[in-house]
Amino acid sequence: MDRRIKKNQAAIMNALMQLIAEKEFEKITINDIAERADVNRGTVYSHYSDKYDLLDKCIEDQLTHLMESCYSADAKGPFPTKTPLLHTIKEIKQNAPLYKTLLSIKDVSSFRIHLNSMINKQIIEHMNETNLSIDDLSKSIFAQFISSAIVGVIEWWFNQSMPCSAEELTDRLWSLLEMNQLIPLKTN
Amino acid sequence: MDRRIKKNQAAIMNALMQLIAEKEFEKITINDIAERADVNRGTVYSHYSDKYDLLDKCIEDQLTHLMESCYSADAKGPFPTKTPLLHTIKEIKQNAPLYKTLLSIKDVSSFRIHLNSMINKQIIEHMNETNLSIDDLSKSIFAQFISSAIVGVIEWWFNQSMPCSAEELTDRLWSLLEMNQLIPLKTN
DNA sequence: ATTAATCTGTTGAAAAACCAACAAAACCGG
DNA sequence: CCGGTTTTGTTGGTTTTTCAACAGATTAAT
Numbered sequence: 425m426d427r428r429i430k431k432n433q434a435a436i437m438n439a440l441m442q443l444i445a446e447k448e449f450e451k452i453t454i455n456d457i458a459e460r461a462d463v464n465r466g467t468v469y470s471h472y473s474d475k476y477d478l479l480d481k482c483i484e485d486q487l488t489h490l491m492e493s494c495y496s497a498d499a500k501g502p503f504p505t506k507t508p509l510l511h512t513i514k515e516i517k518q519n520a521p522l523y524k525t526l527l528s529i530k531d532v533s534s535f536r537i538h539l540n541s542m543i544n545k546q547i548i549e550h551m552n553e554t555n556l557s558i559d560d561l562s563k564s565i566f567a568q569f570i571s572s573a574i575v576g577v578i579e580w581w582f583n584q585s586m587p588c589s590a591e592e593l594t595d596r597l598w599s600l601l602e603m604n605q606l607i608p609l610k611t612n
Numbered sequence: 613m614d615r616r617i618k619k620n621q622a623a624i625m626n627a628l629m630q631l632i633a634e635k636e637f638e639k640i641t642i643n644d645i646a647e648r649a650d651v652n653r654g655t656v657y658s659h660y661s662d663k664y665d666l667l668d669k670c671i672e673d674q675l676t677h678l679m680e681s682c683y684s685a686d687a688k689g690p691f692p693t694k695t696p697l698l699h700t701i702k703e704i705k706q707n708a709p710l711y712k713t714l715l716s717i718k719d720v721s722s723f724r725i726h727l728n729s730m731i732n733k734q735i736i737e738h739m740n741e742t743n744l745s746i747d748d749l750s751k752s753i754f755a756q757f758i759s760s761a762i763v764g765v766i767e768w769w770f771n772q773s774m775p776c777s778a779e780e781l782t783d784r785l786w787s788l789l790e791m792n793q794l795i796p797l798k799t800n
Numbered sequence: 801a802t803t804a805a806t807c808t809g810t811t812g813a814a815a816a817a818c819c820a821a822c823a824a825a826a827c828c829g830g
Numbered sequence: 831c832c833g834g835t836t837t838t839g840t841t842g843g844t845t846t847t848t849c850a851a852c853a854g855a856t857t858a859a860t
Contacts, residue, residue, distance in 0.1 A: 464818050616846055652848050
């Protein structure tokens with residue numbers, strides 16, 4: 425990809441991330457973003473249709489990084505061991521203010537949906553790799569069941585202002601996943 | 613100035629500064645610089661005729677920042693009190709590896725010359741502001757005398773691997789300047 | 801000494817970013 | 831509710847950057 429595009433998109437996304445940490449999303453103008461990114465206002469529009477679109481792309485980007493940083497550390501597939509799950513949760517905790525904001529923003533195909541679909545996708549992919557004799561419908565339902573559960577727990581954790589440590593949350597979540605036989609299904 | 617120019621020049625200069633701290637100037641290629649700056653090679657040539665020209669501009673820039681950061685802190689004119697002189701020397705010391713390299717590079721209208729002429733200019737400017745009845749020749753000679761002395765001492769300090777603290781160097785240098793009646797001449 | 805590889809500096813055409821200007825929409829404060 | 835200000839999204843013309851290709855110079859290795 426063209427160098428300029430890569431740099432400017434990075435600058436713009438970064439600018440929005442900074443601003444989100446500073447003030448309410450609705451109060452942020454395209455001008456603010458362009459100014460912070462040190463980029464012409466038109467350049468923002470050339471890449472994103474509006475600030476909601478931009479936020480959307482930011483979320484996708486953020487989640488991709490999150491996933492990468494977590495899986496690169498250890499193993500493949502969605503949470504084959506407890507470690508990457510813990511990594512993920514810790515990573516989220518580290519950027520808590522950001523993620524909390526992202527989770528709370530309305531008017532957007534929100535962060536929750538993105539996170540859900542990303543985990544969902546990972547689970548389905550992994551089920552397909554380990555060719556099990558399960559029909560597609562069952563797979564879909566199972567994936568949705570698990571991903572919703574994980575995201576829901578994380579969301580709850582945030583809304584309760586993280587009432588337990590990342591480690592404890594991971595332990596308990598892990599137990600539940602085990603109960604659903606997610607682990608034997610993954611450890612190929 | 614165009615946003616792109618400003619950003620790219622900054623990136624390029626910054627890249628060279630980094631590289632200088634890492635390896636010998638002669639070993640640095642335009643490619644290295646462009647790569648580090650994340651800029652097309654042609655862009656480097658569009659701003660600077662070659663790496664010597666670039667180094668030249670870097671030095672000028674660096675010295676301008678040095679001067680600014682030192683005078684903005686306290687007072688006007690060249691070393692009206694001891695404080696800005698100490699600031700200058702401390703600032704230089706902080707970036708010692710960089711300045712040491714800059715001082716040692718040949719093949720360039722070198723750092724020493726730049727630093728000298730910059731101090732020289734400052735002194736003359738200040739002499740003109742405090743309208744003294746001194747003929748131009750005397751002014752020029754005096755300015756050259758003092759600036760050479762200061763630069764020479766700093767250079768010596770570097771070459772001896774800074775055998776005394778910045779504070780002590782400043783004290784001694786200040787005494788010498790006093791002896792040359794630089795201070796009464798400056799404190800307007 | 802002769803390759804091979806790299807580095808230099810330049811070119812031209814295409815892509816991207818710049819800026820200023822615009823009308824329409826949305827947002828205040830009185 | 832109104833009038834002034836800000837924000838939005840778009841436009842067109844200009845400048846800059848990019849990329850790929852080039853020939854010549856330099857460097858390193860066989």
